[in-house]
Amino acid sequence: MKKDDGIDKKDKIDLTGSSVVERSLTINGLKQKTEKETAMKNITKRGEDYSQWYQDVIANADLAEHSVVRGCMVIKPYGYAIWEKIVAILDSMLKEMGVKNAYFPIFIPESFLEREKKHVKGFSPELAVVTHGGGKKLEEPLVVRPTSETIIYESFSRWIRSYRDLPFVINQWANVVRWEMRPRLFLRTSEFLWQEGHSAHASLQEAEEYALKILNEVYVKFAHDFMAMPVYTGQKSEGEKFAGAFRTFCIESLMQDGKSLQAGTSHNLSDNFSKSFDVSFLDQDGQRKNIFQTSWGVSTRLIGGLIMTHSDDKGLVLPPKLAPVQVVIIPIRVTDQAAIEVAKSVVKQLAGFSVETDLRDYLRPGEKYYEWEKKGIPVRIEIGPKDMENRAVVLVRRDTGAKESCAISQIPQRVEEILQDMQSSLFAAALKRREESNKIVDSWQDFEQALKQGGYVFTHWCGDESCEADIKQKTKAVSRFMPFDAREEHGDHLCINCGKKTVYKKRWAFALAY
């Protein structure tokens, strides 16, 4: 079509030619090393192309793949095993707080969404809508839930009668669909799995407290203690809050490329929904009042955060508490019966951990090492002839690659120590990365430059929606949150962008975001 085509092809041929020559020359010089390097190259280095690295880690760890269905994801068994661990832990944390699980339909009548004006406005561009059923056109289209506030609150309106019914809390584990323009595995897929909790309270104050309680006592705790992922907590700006919310709180975490990931949200919905769904209760004073609600959720996006927080150029790194397999035992010679017996006894000793023994006889040990490293298994135990002589094994930890010899009797104790140390040092490393990239700025020039470098940039800002849009247009960054733990600064402050006097004493965090 274009004249340029010919030139492009020529360039392509030349490039291919030269790279082939280069490769063969290298092979002549450093044969072994070159072969290894090309073999390793199935994971792109983080520094070269972060996005490609992310995809390579997922593919090599066999976590997930794109579905033939546009924007959707197939979660493969190993990826799903990680999700199951997340679900199990979060579910038990929620149950400890008295939250009960329930399930609501995947289909929501279109009219339900339309009852809350801001809610429908926020979600309508990304809805999947069912128009036919049973071979006939439906009288009213059914929306595939993008979130379940509306269908759940319709039930609340019939379930909640008295102040004695409050607070009322329900959680559901479900899939939701949001027709996203640009999908990315785990981070933004058209269909995703999540937990969504919904509560009803007698007052705005109680709703506020509950939304924060979930954030701090469930989400922060889970991120820190289990994911080893340090998160900031804070409040979203007007422009960034949930469609239909009075206030949105979030946990937000810094990824290794300097971008911020919203890992979970908790909303104080005030009485915005209860007014439109007529959810009311008879209070002690005999007055009929609207309830105040909260909703909160975390999704399979957590796995994306997990990957981008800890993984390295060799592949996935999992915090021990979320690893589906914590220890893998690799007998160097699978035909060595004595070594197999030792492996069996080690499995027994490690009864409290999830352990797998790799007895595949068609793979050499080195190949197994790479495979389990790419899957992020925290500890590898090697049992070979040399170890058998010493009545010991070799322990290798995934994050540092450190090897050590360990007497057989000491294994449970050492494994426990290593796993604990790895769990805490992964957190410490991520926290250090974040703190080192934090910046405090007071001029537009510094602001712009700091954003380019990545990490959170703390500055004074007016909070205005149009001002935020302007900042986004100029820098690609948006406000992430107003940190809860930020200190108040006395005196007047001017907005970094528009120069207006701000009403806030605290600085906002800005960052490039996922």
Place this chain on the structure above:
RNA sequence: CGGGCUGUGGCUCAGUUGGCUAGAGCGUCUGGUUUGGGACCAGAAGGUCGUGGGUUCAAGUCCCACCAGCCCGACCA
């Protein structure tokens, strides 16, 4: 949804101005030798060239539409 790029065995790709039964490497399978960081030898299987039209004696190659993926925007957990 706009702009750019891509789609050929499981994976990475080659395939010239359209021309014969579409190739390579890796992986897979079978057998053998090996086994402390991605082994080697011998043999084998595996492809509707993204889908549907069109042009042509002839299409992986040219044209159109659609689908999917990647990158950049807008949107978002």
